[in-house]
Each structure stands twice: as structure tokens, then as C-alpha cells.
Amino acid sequence: MNLDPHGEMLLRQYRELRPTLQQLADEASNQLRHALREQDIYITAMEHRVKTEKSLAGKLELKGAKYRSIDDITDLVGLRVITFYTDEVDKVAAIAKRVFDIDWQESVDKRKLHKLDSFGYNSLHYICRLKTGGPRFELQMRTALQHVWSTIEHDTGYKGDVKIPDVYLRQFNRLAGMMELMDDEFSRLRIVLTNYRRQTLALVKNGQLDDVPLSCDTFRSYLELQPFDRLNKRIAAVNQAEIWPVSMMVYLPVLESFGLESLGDVQRFIDENSDDAHQLALSQLAITDLDILSSNTALQYLCLVHVLKHNGGRDGLKSLYDLINGESDANGMLADMMMEQAKTLQFMQ
Amino acid sequence: MKTTIQEQDGNIVAILVGNLDTAVAAETEKAMSPLNDVEGKDIIIDCTDLAYISSAGLRIFLGILQSAKAKDRHVYIKGINDTVRSIFTITGFSNIFEFK
Numbered sequence: 457m458n459l460d461p462h463g464e465m466l467l468r469q470y471r472e473l474r475p476t477l478q479q480l481a482d483e484a485s486n487q488l489r490h491a492l493r494e495q496d497i498y499i500t501a502m503e504h505r506v507k508t509e510k511s512l513a514g515k516l517e518l519k520g521a522k523y524r525s526i527d528d529i530t531d532l533v534g535l536r537v538i539t540f541y542t543d544e545v546d547k548v549a550a551i552a553k554r555v556f557d558i559d560w561q562e563s564v565d566k567r568k569l570h571k572l573d574s575f576g577y578n579s580l581h582y583i584c585r586l587k588t589g590g591p592r593f594e595l596q597m598r599t600a601l602q603h604v605w606s607t608i609e610h611d612t613g614y615k616g617d618v619k620i621p622d623v624y625l626r627q628f629n630r631l632a633g634m635m636e637l638m639d640d641e642f643s644r645l646r647i648v649l650t651n652y653r654r655q656t657l658a659l660v661k662n663g664q665l666d667d668v669p670l671s672c673d674t675f676r677s678y679l680e681l682q683p684f685d686r687l688n689k690r691i692a693a694v695n696q697a698e699i700w701p702v703s704m705m706v707y708l709p710v711l712e713s714f715g716l717e718s719l720g721d722v723q724r725f726i727d728e729n730s731d732d733a734h735q736l737a738l739s740q741l742a743i744t745d746l747d748i749l750s751s752n753t754a755l756q757y758l759c760l761v762h763v764l765k766h767n768g769g770r771d772g773l774k775s776l777y778d779l780i781n782g783e784s785d786a787n788g789m790l791a792d793m794m795m796e797q798a799k800t801l802q803f804m805q
Numbered sequence: 806m807k808t809t810i811q812e813q814d815g816n817i818v819a820i821l822v823g824n825l826d827t828a829v830a831a832e833t834e835k836a837m838s839p840l841n842d843v844e845g846k847d848i849i850i851d852c853t854d855l856a857y858i859s860s861a862g863l864r865i866f867l868g869i870l871q872s873a874k875a876k877d878r879h880v881y882i883k884g885i886n887d888t889v890r891s892i893f894t895i896t897g898f899s900n901i902f903e904f905k
Contacts, residue, residue, distance in 0.1 A: 697860075700867060706900055740895045748860045748867075750897030781899050789887050790894050 463516040469526035470512055473591070477506045480590055481533045484556070487586070488535065488595075491555045497547055500538040500600045507532045530562055530583045533593035538603045541643045545580055545597045552595055556584035559592060578602045578636060601635045601642075666720030675708050678719050687730050687754035691737040697747040704752045710759050710779050726758060732765070732803040733757035739797050756780065760794060765803060770795050808836035816847045822854040830861030837865060841872040848873055849905070853884030858892055870902065881905045 459467065485504040492499060512532070516523075523529055537548050552558070562583035579598040585591075598606065609628065659668045660677045668674050684704070692699050716722050737757045741749075759780075763772040770791050777787035798804050806823035819837055823829070840848055848869060852858075858866075870880045883905040885893070893899045 700898075702897075702901055737895075744892075744895075746860050746863075746892065746896055748863050748896060750901060752900075753897035756897050777894075777899075781894075781904075784904070786887075786890055786904075790891065790899075793887075793891055 459513060459516055460520065463513075463520035466516055466520060466523060466526050466529075467509070467513060470509065470532065473526060473532070474506065477533050477591065480586070480593060481506050481535070484533065484535055484584070484586060484593055484595075487555050488537070488552060491551050492537075492548065495547075495551055497544065497551065498540065499544070499548070500540055500603075501536075502538070503536045505534055507534065527591060530559070530592045531594040532591065534596065535593065536596040536598075536603075539597070539599050541646060542599055542639045543643055545599060548597045549580055549582065552582055552584065552597070555587075556582070556595070557587060559583040559585065562592075578632070579606065599639050601639050605632055605635045660719060665723050666718055668719040670708075670711065670716055670718055670722060672705070672708060674719055675711075675722075676705065678722065679704055683723065683726055684751070684754040684758075687726070687733060687758070688749070688751060690730075690734050691741065691753055691757065692749055694738055694741045695745060695747045697741075697749045699753075700748055700750050702750045702752055704755055706780065707752060707755050707759065710776065713779065714759075714762055725762065729758045729761045729765070732761045732801070735801055735803065736761055736764075736798060739801060760798075761803065764794075764798050806833055808833055810837070810839055812846075813849075816849050817843050818849045818851055820851040820854075824857040825855060825862035825865075826857060826859045827861045830859065830865065833862070834865045834868075837869065840869045843873070843878070844876060845878075847879040847881065849881045849883050851883045852886075852889060855885065855889055858889050860896075863892070863896065863898060866902070867898070879903060 481504045485502065489502060492502075512529070515529075526532070539545050539548060559582075564581050579596050579602055582595045582597070583592050584595050585593070653673055656668055656674055657677045659665075660674060660681070665678075668678075688699055691697075711722060711725070714725070716725055733754065734757075737753065759776055760773065763776050766772070768776070770788075773791035773794050774787050777790050778784070781787060806821070806825060806829040808822075809820040811818055811820070817840060819840060821833070825833055850866065850869070866880075866882075873880045881903050885904065890899070890904075893902070
């Protein structure tokens with residue numbers, strides 16, 4: 457690297473400052489990470505680095521005269537936050553404004569620099585300082601797709617010495633436009649899905665269960681209404697058993713395998729089978745002194761009754777146990793035991 | 806009821822022999838209590854020679870599972886006979902544990 461005396465002087469200042477810069481990079485990163493966590497902002501990645509001597513020397517060789525002292529170079533420390541969605545870039549920026557002092561004269565929103573008919577590097581850059589003072593640093597905020605575009609652009613040497621023919625530049629810009637469109641579409645899709653989820657949960661709360669399709673989200677909300685609580689308590693009363701809370705989500709694939717499509721179907725499944733499920737549970741538990749049951753006991757017996765009433769027989773029960781417990785030969789033994797117990801019950805006659 | 810705890814292939818193994826009924830639950834719970842302090846290892850409860858388990862026994866197993874899950878570790882139950890398996894099943898706990 458061929459530096460003039462001014463460039464050499466800046467490089468010496470950098471070497472002296474380097475330990476401070478490393479501390480600054482760590483501290484700034486910690487402060488921002490903590491603030492993002494407090495606000496429940498989920499990001500794809502966060503990186504921080506101190507500019508290498510080689511990279512700085514390259515910069516000084518090109519435009520060293522522009523800087524009077526090392527303090528004029530604002531990207532010696534760099535932080536980068538990569539978000540999932542475009543609107544989260546603005547959320548991160550709002551939080552950064554609270555955590556750091558921003559140098560507005562030097563900060564730039566590259567997203568707003570493009571002309572109406574141009575596409576390319578889209579990122580929000582803030583020049584910041586810790587509230588406690590010290591050197592300035594650069595904070596870049598962009599989406600994962602913007603990051604991909606920017607990384608590939610950098611990697612392909614787009615900014616290199618060789619003049620890139622217009623046809624290839626156009627290809628790059630077309631891709632940038634596509635990325636921008638995808639970013640917007642992902643954000644839009646997220647809003648649509650959030651609204652859909654909200655509306656569906658409102659239907660569950662209002663008891664309009666037939667209008668709510670059975671899914672992971674809706675079943676979880678439905679469980680908040682404790683639909684199996686009454687039957688669990690009836691079964692537990694047999695031995696004055698304690699009910700041990702466990703997740704019931706493992707039964708969702710079972711209910712789906714029964715062809716239940718809406719929460720209304722699930723409610724009918726409970727209503728139609730509760731008495732028989734109670735009878736079956738009674739036949740098993742009353743002859744024991746077992747006084748602890750999992751909270752999915754009711755659901756388990758409802759499913760067993762459903763299979764038995766639909767003539768699933770031994771194979772149907774084995775398949776049910778395979779779904780609940782994972783496939784195993786031992787489930788065949790459980791199916792045999794259940795068939796034996798159930799055959800005397802009224803609903804099997 | 807006999808309880809032995811040993812380390813095997815990087816796991817902690819508790820070997821239970823006999824009937825884990827209410828009468829022996831307190832002493833078994835005490836004998837198995839080191840399992841609650843296991844760090845960085847999975848737990849295997851070897852039930853090959855366990856003839857029966859009562860509610861009190863289930864509570865001991867659930868306590869061990871709770872403490873292991875809090876440390877992001879697994880609890881495996883190995884070699885249970887049909888009687889013990891059916892007790893896990895009729896009480897709705899068969900899908901809570903991992904069986905080997």
C-alpha cells in the first residue's frame with residue numbers, strides 16, 4: 457500500500473485507537489442487542505467488527521486527504537442488524553435512536569436515494585455515538601434479502617476496477633428490483649396472516665367454532681377454553697386423582713387423522729363421545745388406586761372411543777397408539793389390552 | 806425395592822429392581838434424588854426388573870423429568886414390562902417420556 461505522510465499519520469492514530477475501538481464495538485453491540493431483546497424484536501443476525509488495518513489503508517490510499525483526523529472516519533467500528541421484514545428495519549432504527557446519539561448529518565437512508573426507475577443497494581445507515589461519548593461508529597440496518605443482494609454484489613466485484621457492461625448492470629438492477637418486491641410481499645403477507653390469526657382467535661372466543669378451521673394455532677387457542685377440563689375432572693373423580701398438566705398438542709395430528717376439519721367438529725367429537733370415554737376410563741381406572749393422571753387423559757379416552765365406535769378394531773387402536781406414542785410393537789399389546797377391556801362396555805354392544 | 810445409580814457411556818443410569826409401590830416410594834425417591842442434580846448428561850431409568858409402579862412412583866419419574874427438561878436433557882425409560890407400560894398408558898403419561 458502506498459500512503460502519503462498524512463495517510464501514514466492517520467494509520468498510526470488508528471493503531472493507537474484500536475483497543476478502544478474493539479471495546480466500543482463490543483459495548484455498542486451489547487447495548488443494542490439488549491434493547492432489541494427488551495422490545496421483543498426478533499432479528500436474523502447482528503454482526504459487529506472493527507475495520508482491519510488493510511481495509512483502512514486501502515480507503516486512505518483512495519481518499520485519505522478527505523479526512524483531517526482519524527475521528528473523521530465514521531466506519532472504523534461497524535454494526536450490522538439484519539431483520540426479517542422491511543418494517544422491522546424501521547423498528548430497529550427507532551430503538552437505535554433511543555440507545556445511541558445519532559449524527560444526522562452523516563446518516564443516510566439509502567432506501568430513499570434511488571430514483572423512481574432505479575433499484576440497488578437498500579440499507580439504512582446511521583452514524584452513532586454511545587450516550588457516554590467516545591468515537592463514532594456506523595450502524596447498518598437492512599433486511600435479509602437486502603443483505604443477500606448486497607453480499608452477492610460485493611462478492612462479484614461489482615465495484616471493481618473493470619467496467620461492467622451495461623447489460624450486466626441491468627441484470628443486477630433487475631434482481632435488486634425483484635428483491636425489493638419480495639421484501640414488500642413478505643411484509644404484506646405477514647400483515648395478512650397476522651390479521652387472519654386475530655380474526656380466527658376472535659371467532660374461537662365468540663364460540664363460532666364451525667367457522668374456525670382446525671390448525672395448530674386455532675387448536676392452541678381452543679385449548680385455552682379448557683374444553684377437556686370437565687371430562688378430565690369426571691375421570692379424575694374416580695380415584696380422587698391429581699391432574700398433571702401436559703401439552704395436548706400431540707393429539708392434533710390424531711384429530712386431523714379422524715377427519716375433523718373445524719373446531720366445531722372437535723366440539724361435537726367431545727360432546728358425542730364424553731359419556732363413553734368416561735365409561736371406558738372408569739373400566740380401567742376404577743380397579744386401580746392410581747391417583748395421578750395427565751391432563752390429556754380425557755382426550756386420550758375420547759380418541760380411543762372414537763376409534764372403537766368407528767369399527768377401527770385392534771388395528772385402529774394400534775395405529776392410534778402409534779400416533780400418540782410413536783411407532784412401536786408394544787402398542788400392539790396396548791391395543792389388545794384395550795380391546796379386551798372395551799368389549800364389555802355398553803357402547804360396544 | 807433396590808435402586809442403583811451409575812454412569813454408563815456418558816449417561817446416568819438408574820436401575821430399579823422390584824415393586825415401586827407406595828410403601829417404598831419415599832426411600833426410592835431418596836435413592837433417586839441425585840438424578841435431580843445431574844448436569845449435562847441424559848438420564849436412563851432402567852426398568853427391566855421393575856415389576857410394578859404406583860402413582861407415587863409415577864410422581865418420582867415426573868419430578869425427575871421436570872428437572873431434566875429444565876436443563877434441556879432427556880429422560881429415557883428402558884425395558885419396561887407390559888404391566889408398567891399399561892400404567893403409563895391408562896394414566897395418559899405414555900407420550901410424556903421417551904421409551905427405549
